[in-house]
Amino acid sequence: MTTAPRGGPAGPVSGGGQAAPSQVRPVAGSTLPADPHLARELLDGLAEAVVTTDHGGRVTLVNALAGALFPELRPGTDLAGGALPGLADAVRAGADTFDAEHHGRHLHGLRRELPGGRSAWYVRDVTEERARAAALLAERSRTRFLAQAGSRLGLCLDREQALRAATTLPVPYLADAALVVHRPPPPAGPVPHWIRYAAGDPGPAAGVGDPALLGAVPGLVGALDGDAPEPGPWRGAELTGVLPAGFGRPGAVLVSPMGGAGGPAGALILVRRPDRPGFDRRELALAREFAARAGAALAAAQLFGEQAHLARVLQHSLLPPDLPPVAGMALAGGYRAAGDGLRIGGDFYDLFPTGAGALFALGDVCGKGVGAAVLTGRVRQSLRTLRLVEPRPRELLGLLNRALLDAPDAARRAQFTTLLLGALTCEPDGGLRVRLAGGGHPDPLVVRAGGGIEPVRVGGMPVGALAAARFGVAEVRLAPGDLLVAYTDGVTEARGGPGGLEMFGEPRLRAALASVAGRPPADLVDRLLRLVDGWLGGQVHDDIAMLVVAPAPA
Known part of the structure; x- marks a missing residue:
């Protein structure tokens, strides 16, 4: 007896080749070959799990792939006993399809009627397909986020407007709260300023940070100098005074530098609540990319502001006087x-x-x-x-x-x-x-x-x-x-x-x-x-x- 490997929608094995399952599936009124050994080899060569049941819902046949996916099923197993919940529910309901999760795998089943009230269930393992589809949707979502964020940031010609966009755009997509720590232009001095936005806030809040904030947040000093520290879970006390009062203890925290043309423009801190998973590899890359774009927008807005101020001064001196x-x-x-x-x-x-x-x-x-x-x-x-x-x-x-x-x-x-x-x-x-x-x-x-x-x-x-x-x-x-x-x-x-x-x-x-x-x-x-x-x-x-x-x- 030959067992076909798991895979996509490939068909039965015959002479070492594969054909589409639709070419060999029984349909109503069809019969299997008279030679039972040949029929068994054909069924075991399918790249889909096949389970046949009688009119009462009792299992009559399990091919090789079905036996590997459902070791609890044997010919004679009564599905009414709940041996395979997804399939059993579909049999009881008289449904033609089912979707279920079994031992961490996602399964999709399709029923075909056989003579005498019997049924053949063709079951596929769609775990990889769903994972690929989910990854594609996630990538599309990330691309859409970056496109929308880039469009918004590109319209920010005012420094304060760029700071507000940098804190509001990543919430809640990337984090539950976002904080930008920046050093304002002269003559404000070296004391760090911050602007924050958290999910549920009516709008961004800003303040002047205690100089101790730079040392209290791991990686913040390095981010303000252009380094990119790794994310990590921190104690809530380390962000006391800059997170909303009801936010609670932070979970995963990511600090990213906001680079500008002439050097770092600030640092972006993304904070997630403890019940939210940490930043995976792709989210980390996305957060870094967003921080870089936000930094470029902030630097451009600051340069535009300086040029606009210069233009106003020149304009005042060059326009006809009162x-x-x-x-x-x-x-x-x-x-x-x-x-x-x-x-x-x-x-x-x-x-x-x-x-x-x-x-x-x-x-x-x-x-x-x-x-x-x-x-x-x-x-x-x-x-x-x-x-x-x-x-x-x-x-x-x-x-x-x-x-x-x-x-x-x-x-x-x-x-x-x-x-x-x-x-x-x-x-x-x-x-x-x-x-x-x-x-x-x-x-x-x-x-x-x-x-x-x-x-x-x-x-x-x-x-x-x-x-x-x-x-x-x-x-x-x-x-x-x-x-x-x-x-x-x-x-x-x-x-x-x-x-x-x-x-x-x-x-x-x-x-x-x-x-x-x-x-x-x-x-x-x-x-x-x-x-x-x-x-x-x-x-x-x-x-x-x-x-x-x-x-x-x-």
Whole structure:
């Protein structure tokens, strides 16, 4: 008698080969070969356990594999006695299948009817199949967890947000509580901080750890230095003060380093309750991978925060300032950057009060974005300094021209700007005298109180382009109710309208100014910016700046 080895769904052995069991299973009305020895060899060669029963549930045949799986079964065994509970229950219930666990093995049985009310049960050991399926599901679950965690962590651009994600994401999938110990950025000092989240908490809790915490938790100091200690069960006292009051004694605890680009960003502590199994090999690898991703997210968020702070400082210094009040004058400025996320660009305006009145500047440097903003800052700072030694507008343009040409990087990059300077002086009758100097900038417009529009021809060459540049001059008087409107070419060259390509143009600008004649400068700026924004319709545009000057109302 030949005994087939255990295995998958292979069929009976014949001449040393295997065939699928479905090819030899009896069906209703079939008969076994007349030679009983051949029939027995066929049954014993099957890779499935075969048990046949009579109409009363008594075992009539047990093949070799069934005898190995169920040593308690013999021909004549009454299944009603409970010899094999899963099979016995199926026989009593008249079921066609059963699933049961027997001696630590998972079994699946399928019934086929035989003549005379008999039944043949084909039983397979599916322990390995289920283990493989469970492993596949577990791997899919781990992959899904890492994908979701990576997506969440990748969206954390704030350090505190990254810390909260690092503690909430692994609970309860990896642990019953998660704790991140980290050293905050300067000037907070070397005392460790922690943030914790446990299953059932309304949200993460944070605190400042006692310095003794580093020595009380085994492996924590090494993890903060980048080492990866092994997990272990610890006494509850070692985490007293950082776990929730009702958490109880911790079971398995795993400490993992949270690496960043410039070194460890912190340490992740995963804590399980005593009734939960410890970390197996795959869970350990998963926890380490999550900690590494969380550390990278924390380091990236911290770097982003530092850069955002730097950007805010630079932005504050480069954006057009709030105009200071000047006696006898009403002033208003407007600004739109060319879509840069930092809201800084190459157009600018500034106002410098003087003993006799004020000096204004409106300019448009070469380029866009951050590079143009850097040159803008250089021009504005140079003007602030040079005006102290030269208050006359045209002479001041000459000094600025020389300063830009003498810059160390002037030979490598374009350093020129169009610029309009205006010296404002109050007159006894309440009007303003404006002495203008221009360096290639669009001519300003005067809006008379009655609605008339007059251009002021200034001209001149761009500042910083040529050593022998010549600059234009002009003078205009503003009576009460009049306004001087200075603007950059981003206003007239704004492309939009019904077709999306037509320029706003000077005629449309003049019509808009005439419609608000006699209104305060702030109203004019607001009206004009809304018109240009509507004309653009959200399209990309050049930098826009404008400055409106008028005598103060009586």
